Amino acid sequence: MKLDGKRLWRSFGYAWQGIQQVIKTEQNMQVHVFAALLVIGAGLYFRITVFEWMILIVLIAGMWSLELINTAIEKTIDLVTEEYHPLAKKAKDAAAGAVLVYAIASVIVGGLVFFKYIF
Template sequence: MKKQKKDPLYKSFGYAFAGIFAVVTKERNMKIHCVAMVCVVIAGFVFHITPVEWCICLTLFGLVMALEMVNTAVEAVVDLVTKERRPLAKLAKDAAAGAVLIAAIMAAIAGMIIFIPKLLESLSI
C-alpha cells in the first residue's frame, strides 16, 4: 500500500481560509454573527472593557463562528448524501443548528453581563 503524500502546511492554511471565506460570503447566519462581532468590538472600545472581558468576547466569537462553520459542514454533507427527508438527516442538521443556537444564546448572556453594567454606568453620569 502506497503512503499518500500530505499537502504542505501552507496549502492546509489555504484550504482553511477558503472555507472561512466561503462560509462568510455564502451563509446568512455567519453574516449575522460577523455583524454582531463588529458591534461588540465597537462597544468594547467605547466602554473600555478589560483584557479579561476582551478574552471572553474573543473566545465566544470563536466558539459561535466555529460552530456555525461545523453546522454548515454538517448540512453540506447531509445534503450530499441524501436529498430525501430522512429522520437521521433531520437529526444531524437540527443538532448542529442547536449547538450554534446554544452557543449564541450563552454568548449573548455573557455579553449582557459584561456590557449592561457599563451602559448603565455611562447613562448615570
Template sequence: MEDDLVDVPDRGGSGARNEPPCCGEGFVRNDADKGARSRFSLVCAFRCAWDGIVYAVRTQRNMKIHLGIAVLAVALGFVLRIDGASWAAVILCIAAVFAAECVNTAIESVVDLVSPEYHELARRAKDCGAGAVLVFAIVALVVAAVVFGPRAWALFFG
C-alpha cells in the first residue's frame, strides 16, 4: 500500500501530505474505473466521507445553523441531566438532520453540475432535498420538546 501513496496538497494549508490516490483530485470511483477502484480502501472511504461533512459545514449556512443547535441541544442535555433513552433520541435526531443536510448538499451540487442554467426539474430536485431536511428538522424539534420541555418546565417552574 505504501507504493500507492501520492503527495496531494493539504486541504488545511500546511503543506502536502501522503494519501492513497483515491483522495487526490481526478480520482473517479465508478464501475468504469475498475483498476483504481480496487485501490480504494476503507481509509479512503472514511476520508472522503469526512471531507464531505467538512465541506457541508464550511459551505452550507443551514449546516452551520444545525451544528449550532446541536451544540445547544447537547449542552442542554447535560444541564437537564437527561436519561440514556433521551440521549439516544437527541443524538439520533442530530445525526438524521446532519445526514439529510449532507444529502441535500450532494443533490444541490449534482444539480448545479448537470444543469447550471435554471430548469424547473432542477428546482424541484433542490426543493425536494430541502424538504427532506425540513422534515427531519421538524421531527427533531418535536423530540426536543418532548425530551427537554418537561425537564425545563420543572427546573424553572417546579
C-alpha cells in the first residue's frame, strides 16, 4: 500500500473543517469547548500531575468526539427526513443520551482529579 501524502493532508483538512463547523454552529459543542478551557486553566493553575493531564485529555477528547458524532447523526437524520418520525427521534435521543452519560462521567472523574487541589 502506497501512502498518498496529498490525500492524507486533504483528509485532515476536511476533518478540521468539520470540527470548526460544529464549534461555530452547535451550542452544546461551544459549552464543551468552554468547559475544556476552564479545565485546562484549572490544571495549569493547580499544576496537576502528568497522569492527571492524561486523564483530562482523554475526557476532553472523548467529550468532543461524542459531540461531533452526535451532531453527525442529527444532521444525517435531518438530511434524510424533515418530517417527524419516531425512529428518527429515538436515534437522535440515543445519540444525545450517549453524550449526556459521558458528560456526567467526565464531571465525576474531573471532580475526583481536582478534589485534592480544591479541598
